Amino acid sequence: MKAKWTQVAWWEYVTKVRTKTFLFSLVVTPIFAFGMMFLPSFFATRPETETRVIGVIDETGVLAPQLDSLLMNRYKLPDGQPAILVRSIPVVSNDLGAAVHKAQQLLSQEKIVGYLIIQPDIFSSGKAEYRSENIGNLRLLDRVESALKDVVMRLRIVDAGINPDVIKKLETPIDLKAVKVTKTGEIEKGDPLQLFFTSFAFLMLMFFLIITTGQMLVRSTIEEKTNRIVEVLVSSAPSTDLMVGKIIGLSGLGLTQVLVWTAIGLFIAMSAHVVTITVWQLLLFISYFILGYLFFAALFVAIGSVLTTEQEAQQWMQYLSMVFAIPLVFAISGIENPNAVVLRVLEFIPLFTPMIMALRIPLNAMPVWEIVGTIFVLSVSVIATMWAAGKVFRVGILIYGKKPSFDEIIRWLRSA
Amino acid sequence: MKAYLQAEHLQKQFENVSAVSDVSFSVDRGMIFGLLGPNGAGKTTTIRMILGILLPDSGKILIDGAEFTDRHRNRIGYLPEERGLYRKTMVLETIEYFAVLRGLPHHEARTKAEQWLKRLDLWEARYRKLEELSKGNQQKVQFIISVVHEPDLLVLDEPFAGLDPVNQALLTEVLLDLRQHGTAIVLSTHQMEQAEKLADPILLIDHGKAVLYGQLGEIKSRYGTDTIVLEFDGDGSFLSSSPQIRKIHLYENYAELQLVDHVAPQEFLREVAGQLSIRKFQIVEPSLHAIFLDVVGQQEEHPS
Numbered sequence: 001m002k003a004k005w006t007q008v009a010w011w012e013y014v015t016k017v018r019t020k021t022f023l024f025s026l027v028v029t030p031i032f033a034f035g036m037m038f039l040p041s042f043f044a045t046r047p048e049t050e051t052r053v054i055g056v057i058d059e060t061g062v063l064a065p066q067l068d069s070l071l072m073n074r075y076k077l078p079d080g081q082p083a084i085l086v087r088s089i090p091v092v093s094n095d096l097g098a099a100v101h102k103a104q105q106l107l108s109q110e111k112i113v114g115y116l117i118i119q120p121d122i123f124s125s126g127k128a129e130y131r132s133e134n135i136g137n138l139r140l141l142d143r144v145e146s147a148l149k150d151v152v153m154r155l156r157i158v159d160a161g162i163n164p165d166v167i168k169k170l171e172t173p174i175d176l177k178a179v180k181v182t183k184t185g186e187i188e189k190g191d192p193l194q195l196f197f198t199s200f201a202f203l204m205l206m207f208f209l210i211i212t213t214g215q216m217l218v219r220s221t222i223e224e225k226t227n228r229i230v231e232v233l234v235s236s237a238p239s240t241d242l243m244v245g246k247i248i249g250l251s252g253l254g255l256t257q258v259l260v261w262t263a264i265g266l267f268i269a270m271s272a273h274v275v276t277i278t279v280w281q282l283l284l285f286i287s288y289f290i291l292g293y294l295f296f297a298a299l300f301v302a303i304g305s306v307l308t309t310e311q312e313a314q315q316w317m318q319y320l321s322m323v324f325a326i327p328l329v330f331a332i333s334g335i336e337n338p339n340a341v342v343l344r345v346l347e348f349i350p351l352f353t354p355m356i357m358a359l360r361i362p363l364n365a366m367p368v369w370e371i372v373g374t375i376f377v378l379s380v381s382v383i384a385t386m387w388a389a390g391k392v393f394r395v396g397i398l399i400y401g402k403k404p405s406f407d408e409i410i411r412w413l414r415s416a
Numbered sequence: 417m418k419a420y421l422q423a424e425h426l427q428k429q430f431e432n433v434s435a436v437s438d439v440s441f442s443v444d445r446g447m448i449f450g451l452l453g454p455n456g457a458g459k460t461t462t463i464r465m466i467l468g469i470l471l472p473d474s475g476k477i478l479i480d481g482a483e484f485t486d487r488h489r490n491r492i493g494y495l496p497e498e499r500g501l502y503r504k505t506m507v508l509e510t511i512e513y514f515a516v517l518r519g520l521p522h523h524e525a526r527t528k529a530e531q532w533l534k535r536l537d538l539w540e541a542r543y544r545k546l547e548e549l550s551k552g553n554q555q556k557v558q559f560i561i562s563v564v565h566e567p568d569l570l571v572l573d574e575p576f577a578g579l580d581p582v583n584q585a586l587l588t589e590v591l592l593d594l595r596q597h598g599t600a601i602v603l604s605t606h607q608m609e610q611a612e613k614l615a616d617p618i619l620l621i622d623h624g625k626a627v628l629y630g631q632l633g634e635i636k637s638r639y640g641t642d643t644i645v646l647e648f649d650g651d652g653s654f655l656s657s658s659p660q661i662r663k664i665h666l667y668e669n670y671a672e673l674q675l676v677d678h679v680a681p682q683e684f685l686r687e688v689a690g691q692l693s694i695r696k697f698q699i700v701e702p703s704l705h706a707i708f709l710d711v712v713g714q715q716e717e718h719p720s
Contacts, residue, residue: 227500235467235494236517
């Protein structure tokens with residue numbers, strides 16, 4: 001006779017995979033999540049297409065031309081045109097008010113996007129003013145500021161009697177390159193920002209998966225209870241078959257999700273060059289995901305079988321989400337220091353193992369004993385929770401209306 | 417012939433309440449066994465023990481001579497009292513799933529499901545979602561789920577509740593047909609009229625104890641043939657305090673009663689004819705309904 005859990009698993013998988021809710025979460029959630037992550041930086045780094053003209057009211061009379069040539073040479077549009085042009089607004093017979101008035105006119109005609117007022121005391125005070133309708137364009141402000149600083153500095157240095165050639169040498173910038181090495185000194189590819197994104201993406205993926213599929217598990221158990229389908233099910237098939245089938249079927253659902261999401265995610269991330277990952281890392285990730293999922297699934301089924309209403313389930317899911325969010329708290333500091341003691345302790349607690357490992361896998365090569373150790377602890381926990389969940393499921397699933405007390409659950413675990 | 421289902425000295429305790437105590441019965445193939453009793457009498461607990469959902473504290477269930485094992489699950493059909501189905505799935509595939517879960521191969525599950533849908537006038541609804549069906553039709557779907565795999569033992573908990581007369585008749589016909597084909601049927605109900613028409617033998621349980629067990633005719637004759645059925649017009653309320661009457665179940669225009677020993681029925685008839693306009697006066701065996709009320713009523717008065 002064919003094992004009945006295969007039928008249960010198939011049913012759970014097929015009837016859920018075709019629902020609109022699942023399709024929605026399959027496609028929309030990752031798009032939304034990745035959108036939130038990448039759109040802001042996409043817009044921020046989007047190449048400019050337009051040359052901006054700024055007005056300069058230069059009371060010193062020497063800065064404007066130098067500023068103009070510096071800006072023109074330093075910042076280019078992709079097509080080679082200068083990104084920023086300077087339009088000098090002369091101050092006639094020391095009448096600053098008239099110059100400002102003229103600049104304001106140009107601004108209202110949209111000939112310039114803003115204007116700079118450089119007063120004669122700039123060399124000593126180091127202060128200048130930029131006026132514009134839009135002072136939120138940080139990139140423009142940044143460029144103008146640094147160009148102005150450089151121009152002023154050059155003049156100061158020349159004033160101090162230093163050779164212009166020396167100045168050029170002094171200005172040579174430093175480019176700090178971060179290189180990831182293993183303990184044995186091998187150099188690995190990937191820069192810190194990429195690692196951060198990879199690590200964070202892994203963590204978020206794990207978090208969303210556990211929350212969404214966990215919810216499905218609890219829901220489907222509760223649905224069978226509130227609809228009283230469970231009596232017929234329990235009389236048709238052994239309860240272990242029912243539980244195992246449900247967990248496997250819904251795990252399949254989770255895996256479908258992980259595959260589609262990884263595909264979408266890798267595509268977006270790799271085309272944006274923010275994620276680097278090796279096959280070995282992916283394999284590790286999937287192993288932790290499957291083990292972690294089975295652990296949580298057993299937990300969720302046990303919880304689902306003692307609850308009686310959808311509302312209660314929602315409450316419990318909230319508490320659990322909070323517990324699962326704990327590793328997120330360590331995400332940032334963990335990325336800075338993946339070998340922190342706190343992470344190395346947390347990774348051995350089965351509740352946190354999958355997510356902490358998701359965080360650590362892309363960051364550094366872990367000692368083999370840690371990988372073997374965590375997988376061992378997690379596997380033992382999976383078997384233990386499955387066993388316990390089986391017993392609670394067996395009895396809890398027939399409970400309607402009355403909530404079991406904590407020591408009742410303990411007694412089920414002992415007997416049943 | 418050996419009984420298909422045999423329950424021996426079943427005992428089940430919840431917390432400190434004894435739900436079922438020392439209940440024994442047996443059901444043969446081709447028999448509709450009536451498991452009767454008021455709400456909370458222990459019918460559902462008994463049924464759950466038959467189905468292997470609950471384990472008895474002591475006593476045993478034998479199916480086809482053997483103790484319950486997983487392999488028996490494929491030979492059993494069950495319609496629970498609390499109805500419910502997956503709401504979002506279609507009628508045909510839901511029936512197929514349960515049939516496969518009871519061990520039918522896929523193609524056979526499909527054919528059987530289709531046959532039953534046609535037989536119970538649900539063919540048009542086969543591709544509709546269950547939540548779109550009326551209550552009565554959902555119940556018929558659930559009945560199909562209990563019989564689609566042609567079980568040897570069919571356990572029905574209140575199968576008639578919620579069905580209109582047409583469907584009740586249809587269900588009765590199907591049940592008689594199944595009995596004809598040798599299915600052992602356990603019919604649990606508190607609707608005595610249905611039980612009286614279909615079930616034989618019956619077991620009446622109350623407070624977890626068997627209070628009456630046997631063939632219907634034998635039970636009725638045990639309760640005597642001195643029951644009088646009275647149909648009348650007028651105010652019959654005086655009957656309940658009449659010294660001539662030993663026991664009475666009085667309704668608006670109908671009464672079922674037994675007389676005190678020395679009162680002759682004819683004498684009683686003359687007396688009431690003066691006060692009521694009698695439409696029907698009949699000396700019969702007591703109805704199952706009256707027996708039920710008597711037995712259960714006594715239990716209420718003298719809790720043991």
